[in-house]
Amino acid sequence: xxxxxxxxxxxxxxxxxxxxxxxAVRGVTLTIQPGEFVVxxxxxxxxxxxxxxxxxxxxxxxxxxxxxxxLELTRMGSRELARMRLEKLGFIFQSYNLLPVLSALExxxxxxxxxxxxxxxxxxxVRELFQRTGLAGLEHRRPGKLSGGQQQRVAVIxxxxxxxxxxxxxxxxxxxxxxxxxxxxxxxxxxxxDLGTTFIFATHDSRLMERSRRLIHLVDGQxxxxxxxxxxxxx
Amino acid sequence: MTLPSWWLIGxxxxxxxxxxxFITALGLAAGYFAVIFMIxxxxxxxxxMIENGTGLMTGQIQIHSPRYRPDRSLYxxxxxxxxxxxxxxxxxxxxxxxxxxxxxxxxxxxxxSSGQSTRGGMLMGxxxxxEPGVSRLGNSLSQGRxxxxxxxxxxxxxxxxxxxxxxxxxxxxxxAPAADGSMGNDIFxxxxxxxxxxxxxxxxxxxxxxxxxxxxxxxxxxxxxxxAVSTTDPWLAPEAGRRLAAELAPLxxxxxxxxxxxxxxxxxxxxxxxxxxxxxxxxxVFAIALFGVANTMLMSTFERRREFSVMLALGARPHxxxxxxxSEATALGWIxxxxxxxxxxxxxxxxxQYPIDLSWIYGDLTMLGALIRPVLRIEYNFPMSVWTxxxxxxTAVTAGLYPAARAAWMPPADTxxxx
Ligand SMILES: Nc1ncnc2c1ncn2[C@@H]1O[C@H](COP(=O)(O)OP(=O)(O)O)[C@@H](O)[C@H]1O
Ligand SMILES: [Mg+2]
Numbered sequence: 001x002x003x004x005x006x007x008x009x010x011x012x013x014x015x016x017x018x019x020x021x022x023x024a025v026r027g028v029t030l031t032i033q034p035g036e037f038v039v040x041x042x043x044x045x046x047x048x049x050x051x052x053x054x055x056x057x058x059x060x061x062x063x064x065x066x067x068x069x070x071l072e073l074t075r076m077g078s079r080e081l082a083r084m085r086l087e088k089l090g091f092i093f094q095s096y097n098l099l100p101v102l103s104a105l106e107x108x109x110x111x112x113x114x115x116x117x118x119x120x121x122x123x124x125x126v127r128e129l130f131q132r133t134g135l136a137g138l139e140h141r142r143p144g145k146l147s148g149g150q151q152q153r154v155a156v157i158x159x160x161x162x163x164x165x166x167x168x169x170x171x172x173x174x175x176x177x178x179x180x181x182x183x184x185x186x187x188x189x190x191x192x193x194d195l196g197t198t199f200i201f202a203t204h205d206s207r208l209m210e211r212s213r214r215l216i217h218l219v220d221g222q223x224x225x226x227x228x229x230x231x232x233x234x235x
Numbered sequence: 236m237t238l239p240s241w242w243l244i245g246x247x248x249x250x251x252x253x254x255x256x257f258i259t260a261l262g263l264a265a266g267y268f269a270v271i272f273m274i275x276x277x278x279x280x281x282x283x284m285i286e287n288g289t290g291l292m293t294g295q296i297q298i299h300s301p302r303y304r305p306d307r308s309l310y311x312x313x314x315x316x317x318x319x320x321x322x323x324x325x326x327x328x329x330x331x332x333x334x335x336x337x338x339x340x341x342x343x344x345x346x347x348s349s350g351q352s353t354r355g356g357m358l359m360g361x362x363x364x365x366e367p368g369v370s371r372l373g374n375s376l377s378q379g380r381x382x383x384x385x386x387x388x389x390x391x392x393x394x395x396x397x398x399x400x401x402x403x404x405x406x407x408x409x410x411a412p413a414a415d416g417s418m419g420n421d422i423f424x425x426x427x428x429x430x431x432x433x434x435x436x437x438x439x440x441x442x443x444x445x446x447x448x449x450x451x452x453x454x455x456x457x458x459x460x461x462x463a464v465s466t467t468d469p470w471l472a473p474e475a476g477r478r479l480a481a482e483l484a485p486l487x488x489x490x491x492x493x494x495x496x497x498x499x500x501x502x503x504x505x506x507x508x509x510x511x512x513x514x515x516x517x518x519x520v521f522a523i524a525l526f527g528v529a530n531t532m533l534m535s536t537f538e539r540r541r542e543f544s545v546m547l548a549l550g551a552r553p554h555x556x557x558x559x560x561x562s563e564a565t566a567l568g569w570i571x572x573x574x575x576x577x578x579x580x581x582x583x584x585x586x587x588q589y590p591i592d593l594s595w596i597y598g599d600l601t602m603l604g605a606l607i608r609p610v611l612r613i614e615y616n617f618p619m620s621v622w623t624x625x626x627x628x629x630t631a632v633t634a635g636l637y638p639a640a641r642a643a644w645m646p647p648a649d650t651x652x653x654x
Contacts, residue, residue: 056548058548079552082547082550082551082552083550084550085548085549085550086549086550086551087550089550091545091548091549093545097541097542097545099244099542099545099546100251100542101244101247101248101250101251102244102247110546110549111549111550113240114549114550114551114555158549
């Protein structure tokens, strides 16, 4: 049996703000297997972003341990963490965060560029994903010349293009209207199904929660429910 | 990621705020312009001083008997008391490619008396045909006419004329110790007045046809004290002087060949001092520019901190962030340099061609005993232009380092949270 895509063990994150102590994540223990599509739900301030940052190695936990694809992040130095992010993780942000000076294609292939992959190989992979996500023909546009939904799809390609063990999406539809949100979710579900990419998708949009198969509820930094449900995906 | 990609990102980043890029580049270009101009002026002043200091009277090279200087004894003529074939020396000297002209000279010290008063003065015997090739003394006539060769006629400076209350056409009695031990004396006629602008000359020197002075001083026509030599460029003189010493050796006459750097060491010191000044000017100007550029870079990297965080989150290494910012700074440096060169050189070329004449403000200027024309003259200084260009690029890169380091080691989560 292979490694789980993600395992956390009693992870805590406490922020110290002036005299106040903010317990953003309180003892989260969680296992996600490869190929899962997990929705992380919870109201604003429940600790979703903090938890994703801990999993992504962008923040260090106050206590507890985190493994991605069997590798323990909590023991890594910053250099190893950067390499782990490059090889094992994909990120999708709420505000797309494409690099404005790069074209859609260049943005999408950025992680492959960082890995030193040959240009031809990079382009072949990225173009195929543009085709698959309905972005063909927009390869050479700068992000400023794309709609929000198109930008976020480019960000999705950027996240999955390196075939990471885990893609972390932090409220990726928060800035999109419902039509664009539906398209984006469908794209991600298809990538999950066809490529087997593992997703953790943080949201507080109840419509999207309904469409997920595994739904984890976070309240005040704690998991209050973790349920499998029949997907009501409309095809 | 390969280098060209980071370079590309840095380069494209410059295009995001073209106005800011242009203004920053303009600032650096102005620094370049300022440095090259200051150096050009300093060089112009230096060249002017050397050309004038050597061209007015000294000449770029002088040939004497080795015992003539520093006492300037009347007896120590070239070839000693017997004299020598100095024309052969002149002919040989003229064969050197750097030598333009050469002229013989005789010196004596004496008294000049008008009816009213008597003053000591230097008597300088010049060859009226050849002297203009080596100095401007003979060209400084302000009244009257040049003496007739071998006649008892002379030119005195306007200052001496004033002191002796002499006018063109007046007679003056010259009394001078002669080489035969007697006192030479004779009546000369003032055929003209000269004016160089340097009081030390205009008040002290009487210019006499060489043959007439030799007669007064009881020197044979073959006995002279000095051969003044001019070269195509003052800076070629030291080398030409060494060559001449070797070329003249076969003539079998005891000679000392000195170029202006030996005759007027203070001028050389000044020129060398100027050289060290340049680096100070370059350092000051670009130190100022450094803070300006660093400030702009800091601003533009701060605005983009989210992008750097995204790159770091995606797995980029801090040194790669560093590379993009340094690439950007380097690109900025190149733009500034191109801009600076494009503005600076046409202006310098024009200014070099048409120096600005300030004589209507200043009249005559003297510096280290050299007369300087009051012109704003600019010289090209190619090596300094290259060094200044390198300094500019270095400034831009250095200015990028601190902002780059700040950008590269930003904690990604802090900037990403709440995006
Ligand atoms: N860097 C930080 N410093 C202090 N408090 C923080 C920081 N990041 C998050 N928090 C706090 O932690 C809690 C969880 O925040 P967050 O993880 O952003 O929640 P969510 O993403 O679910 O909205 C909030 O109370 C927030 O104010
Ligand atoms: Mg959040």
